[in-house]
Amino acid sequence: MSCLSLRAEVAASSLLTVAYRNPKPLHPFPSRILCTRSKSKCCSQLLTYSSSSTSTSASTSRTFPLNFPLTTSRRRFTVSATTTAPPQSDSSDVSTKIPPDNRIPATIITGFLGSGKTTLLNHILTAEHGKRIAVIENEFGEVDIDGSLVAAQTAGAEDIMMLNNGCLCCTVRGDLVRMISELVARKKDKFDHIVIETTGLANPAPIIQTFYAEDNVFKDVKLDGVVTLVDAKHVHRHLDEVKPDGVVNEAVEQIAYADRIIVNKTDLVSESEIGSLVQRIRNINSLAHLKRTEFGKVDLDYVLGIGGFDLERDKFDFCLYADHHAHSHSHDPGVSSVSIVCEGSLDLEKANIWLGTLLLERSDDIYRMKGLLSVQGMDERFVFQGVHDLFQGSPERLWRPDEPRVNKIVFIGKNLDAQELEKGFKACLL
């Protein structure tokens, strides 16, 4: 078996490392809330390990935060291959190293107020898909209007739970954790998928991080993807809204964190308006798939079972919807995508230092990243993805003999300097 070991050598200035299949569950560091990371320079949090837990059905690589003193640490992106690689075959059909993840998938449906989240949810719940879905609805206020709308229309939901006393991304995050834990404890065998509808004003980041930071959630539930509804008629005014310093523009954030974007209400705008909106969305997020719809009518496999956070082979989804040069030209409150595509192989040590330093200095601003790398001396493609300072990486399938070794990375975040990122990355090439 080929394997990579990922170790966080905290004391010894090593940081970013990648593990694969540790025979024991690893819990050397306490899991912590990640999104509220202090800006203080005394400590930072990071990274990831992989484990094959014997105590749960989950057998998966885990993104994991670490604490380490900044003053004595540098981060390193270390991949050490103890390889007794599988017999090389010229076919690409080499077994994936990442074990299947059998945890219950959860989908976050987000989008600004009135964009069509409940309409999509009803579409999901009333469609024929054979899945048993548990729904968690988050609404402001005491009256669960959306909840009754959904409940009235559907026989498809196993369970609809309401979170009415605040917004998931802030005050009721603890409730979300409790709710998911309860759902799993009481009804694990009664549903196959959890769908969470956020309020229209939610920032998805803390909700995403809940799935990694909370052990009670992480062990049974995995984040499948973030689906963002965009109101084709009204979204520009929300995207344009200038917020006070330090306050996020939720409409922009919801697009930035999406794995799937649904440009909804296309019946209310012209073709050219849709075209320019799509361009604007692409500038914010060049990673997400995008579809145009009326009344949220999409195929269900577009929104469920998408593996947006998976590194597993056949699920790792890495399409670029931007041209292949580093650029960043979004006008939306400093949030944009930068894509880097270039041939060659990376010096691991340099890449490690570059990426580690970048995350150390800029992880607050780097919302999402995904990459597929060609590393010198490694026969497999190395894939990774991250959300702020959470980072998860693993070797994937073998490079095919006739396949150009092309590196691809996309960053989505705030105030990204495309030229600087490209320069830094290219300096790691041999």
Ligand SMILES: Nc1nc2c(ncn2[C@@H]2O[C@H](COP(=O)(O)OP(=O)(O)OP(=O)(O)O)[C@@H](O)[C@H]2O)c(=O)[nH]1
């Ligand atoms: N014309 C038009 N109306 C739509 C479309 N999709 C949804 N609507 C309507 O838009 C309104 C808002 O839709 P919802 O699904 O409730 O939107 P939401 O995002 O859940 O709204 P909040 O929960 O308030 O954030 C409803 O009256 C829907 O019927 C569409 O594609 N075209």
